[in-house]
């Protein structure tokens with residue numbers, strides 16, 4: 535939208551028409567955004583999802599998501615692809631003299647690249663969630679705390695006090711991928727879309743979903759580098775993340791059976 539001198543905006547607000555509040559204004563690079571809040575009638579009790587299909591979803595690194603029915607959603611690695619360009623743009627900013635026009639121009643270019651990467655990622659998250667919500671009535675995710683997952687893992691020691699490889703380096707390198715993949719945002723978007731479509735998003739405990747065998751329940755230990763689940767007890771053979779996705783769905787079924795029920799996730803209506 536074009537803002538000219540005839541449009542008067544204040545310092546920013548919620549943009550809520552009910553209170554006549556001004557829109558929230560913010561600037562990103564050389565673009566200005568105005569955020570308005572709108573209201574619409576929505577009664578979840580009269581909306582039913584046409585599908586009773588349930589799916590377990592394991593959010594991962596290699597693939598963005600592995601589904602319990604055997605399909606995968608591939609990771610776009612949007613940020614990764616743009617990474618080189620962004621790095622180069624950063625260098626350019628630092629090379630140029632402070633306060634110079636050339637530096638200002640480089641900064642502008644840098645913010646444009648970031649914006650492009652963010653938009654692409656958001657677009658991907660919306661499309662992927664839309665597809666899932668259309669097909670499945672219930673989406674089951676792990677209750678992941680992204681904050682702790684992206685922290686450097688604690689070193690583990692064996693019984694002799696030697697440090698065990700716990701995938702620290704691998705995990706460290708994965709941190710950006712996790713943030714890049716935008717898991718938390720994805721689950722939030724899914725919750726929002728599910729609520730509108732009469733479906734639901736539920737979360738189950740993530741403990742041991744990758745280690746347990748989805749065929750027989752036995753624990754089959756494997757570190758992050760092992761991508762294949764091969765169970766010596768029941769002969770179950772499948773992709774590591776798919777095994778996890780099946781465990782996630784089974785965990786939800788167990789919760790339902792035990793009467794613990796599932797707590798539908800609150801729909802978060804955000805500016806996404």
Ligand SMILES: [Zn+2]
Pocket residue numbers: 747748749750751752765766767768769770
């Ligand atoms: Zn097994």
